[in-house]
Every structure is written in C-alpha cells, then in structure tokens.
Amino acid sequence: MRLGLVASLNRPAGNATGVSLITSALGAKRLELLCELVPDAGIIGLLVNPSNPNAEAHALEVQTAAQVLGRRLIVLRASLETEFESNFATLRKEEGRALVVENDPFFDTRRDQLVALAAGRALPVIYHISEFPKAGGLMSYGPSLIDGCHQLGIKTGRVLNGANPGDDPVVRPTRFELVINLKAVKALGLDVPDKLLVAADEVIE
Secondary structure (H helix, E strand, C coil), X not given: CCXXXXXXXXXXXXXXXXXXXXXXXXXXXXXXXHHHHCCCCCEEEEEECCCCCCHHHHHHHHHHHHHHHCCEEEEEECCCHHHHHHHHHHHHHCCCCEEEECCCHHHHHCHHHHHHHHHHCCCCEEXXXXXXXXXXXXXXXXXXXXXHHHHHHHHHHHHHCCCCHHHCCCECCCCEEEEEEHHHHHHCCCCCCHHHHHHCCEEEC
C-alpha cells in the first residue's frame, strides 16, 4: 500500500492483486532472535538499501525494538556492492557485535558476497530468507518463499479463470520459517539456546 500499488490489502481495487511477503515488517522480530543467539551483543548493525522507499520506515521500527531490548542500533546503508566493505568496517569500528540484514532484492542478488563478508569478520548475521543460511549464513527468519509461490499460483489461476484482480484480496503469508545453520554457529563459537533450537523450522547441520 505504501508504494501505491493497491488501495488496500483486502480490496486492492484497480487491476492488481498478488502475494505480500511482508518480510520487512519482521525486522524487529529478527533483531529479537539475534539477541537471543548473541545475548552479549550490546551494539548491533542494521543494513538497509536507501534506494528502497520503505527503508527508513523499517529502520525506525527496528530502532524502536532495539531501545526496548536495551541495544544500540547502528543503521548502515548500501545501494552498491562496493559499499558493503565500508559498512562492515564501520560496524567493527563502532564495536558492533552482530548485524540484521533487511530484505531487499539488491541484497538477495549479493547473497554470497554478504555471507562471505560476515564469515570473514566472524560476525553473527540474521537474514530474511532461508537461502542465506543455506548458502552458509548464520540464520534467517521470514515467510516461506515456497509457500508464497504456491499462493501466487492459486491466485494466478483465479485471475485466468475470470476473477477480477481488484476484488481479490492480497494474500499475506501464513507460514514463517526460522532457519539456523549449525556449521556457522560452530564457526562463530556460539551456543544456541534450546529455545531457539526447538523453535527452528530447519536446522542445517
């Protein structure tokens, strides 16, 4: 809605409908999960893409959550891959102990680079989709992309069968996944609380 693509989620209007993954709205939850895994991280970074029109609103949400959790949040901004190195360097200079990477298509296309930078600096990082821990990252929390694609297929079928897109509510995710990569956990010398292991939808050995 913030981008003006639909009038509302329940009644999109116009000629548009779809599936909303609302992954950015989960930034505060990702911060909470990261704090559970790295409880001594008093200073935490948040990486956002300033070219994303939702970036500042999402940063504010995570900033509020950080205050509640008693953490100091450092907002880092990158819209070019050449800016990643300086962002990680800034976080180290500020004695940041962990990082939340907000969801953004640009970050997704630089997945391997971000995972490698985090590993090279022994930095605990949480991402928004399971593709990151499956590529060697520490952990992720967000909606299931497989479930989202399934829902999109159903919605496409309705439209092809004559349904009016503007009358078909935008579907929101019903399944969220917490994925933890134990190999990355071991490399970082962390101990995973039993609470997180029990809550995890997938644990990568």
